[in-house]
Amino acid sequence: xxxxxxxxxxxxxxxxxxxxxxxxxxxxxxxxxxxxxxxxxxxxxxxxxxxxxxxxxxxxxxxxxxxxxxxxxxxxxxxxxxxxxxxxxxxxxxxxxxxxxxxxxxxxxxxxxxxxxxxxxxxxxxxxxxxxxxxxxxxxxxxxxxxxxxxxxxxxxxxxxxxxxxxxxxxxxxxxxxxxxxxxxxxxxxxxxxxxxxxxxxxxxxxxxxxxxxxx
Numbered sequence: 109x110x111x112x113x114x115x116x117x118x119x120x121x122x123x124x125x126x127x128x129x130x131x132x133x134x135x136x137x138x139x140x141x142x143x144x145x146x147x148x149x150x151x152x153x154x155x156x157x158x159x160x161x162x163x164x165x166x167x168x169x170x171x172x173x174x175x176x177x178x179x180x181x182x183x184x185x186x187x188x189x190x191x192x193x194x195x196x197x198x199x200x201x202x203x204x205x206x207x208x209x210x211x212x213x214x215x216x217x218x219x220x221x222x223x224x225x226x227x228x229x230x231x232x233x234x235x236x237x238x239x240x241x242x243x244x245x246x247x248x249x250x251x252x253x254x255x256x257x258x259x260x261x262x263x264x265x266x267x268x269x270x271x272x273x274x275x276x277x278x279x280x281x282x283x284x285x286x287x288x289x290x291x292x293x294x295x296x297x298x299x300x301x302x303x304x305x306x307x308x309x310x311x312x313x314x315x316x317x318x319x320x321x322x323x324x
Contacts, residue, residue: 116164116288116292119292119295119296120157120160120161120164120292120295122299122321123153123157123160123295123296123298123299124157125320125321126299126302126303126306126320126321126322127150127153127154127157128154129319129320130145130150130302130306130320131147131150131151131154133316133319135316136306136310136316136319136320137150139306139309139310139316140302140305140306140309140310142309143305143308143309144305145302145305145306145309153295153298153302156291156294156295156298157295159291160288160291160292160295163284163287163288163291163292164288164292166284166287166288167281167284167285167287167288169284170277170280170281170283170284170285171281171284173277173280173281174274174277174278174280174281176277177270177273177274177276177277178274178277180270180273180274181223181267181270181271181273181274184263184266184267184270185223185226185267185270185271187263188230188260188263188264188266188267189226191259191260191263192230192233192234192260192263192264193219195233195252195257195260196215196219196233198247198250198252199213199215199233199237199247200215201250202246202247202249202250203215203243203246206246209243209246212236212240212243213232213233213236213237213243214229214232214233215233223267223271227264227267227268227271230264230267231264231268234257234260234261234264235261237257238254238257238258238261244257303320303322306320306322307322
């Protein structure tokens with residue numbers, strides 16, 4: 109039972125007010141107990157509230173970790189793109205007229221804008237470059253020796269690993285949101301049912317309803 113018109117914080121505040129004041133106000137507790145909302149049941153609702161609060165805090169932490177992982181990935185990607193593009197420009201000069209190199213290294217065409225497409229192009233470029241001694245030798249006169257090419261490949265690998273971590277953190281954040289929302293819906297439903305019972309038990313004109321956050 110979702111309540112999209114209210115924030116999670118407001119929904120938690122509403123539940124906390126109703127549960128706490130029901131437990132701590134003798135008149136309210138006495139009135140609702142015959143309707144099945146005795147102290148143990150209210151305490152169980154309070155425990156449910158605490159569980160939702162913890163899940164909400166965990167959800168916030170998971171999203172914080174996702175945002176951090178995303179920032180790390182984008183920083184790594186920017187660094188790797190700069191090095192890769194410089195190397196690509198040199199390779200297009202070094203292998204002009206060499207169809208084998210142009211095809212094997214993927215020298216023609218635009219670079220992909222998506223992270224998955226870019227990783228495929230950059231990985232193909234460095235992997236095939238480093239597998240072929242002739243390709244490495246052709247790059248050497250331009251101050252791109254094997255060590256420099258391996259360093260560029262390592263930057264691409266770092267992007268790949270950072271992207272994997274970002275996807276993992278994204279999944280964890282989504283799982284945390286689903287867990288939080290499921291328990292929040294459970295608490296919303298409890299509160300909706302309790303509100304009906306409390307209005308009957310306390311009477312529509314009772315000032316006690318205001319202590320629960322509801323207008324009499």
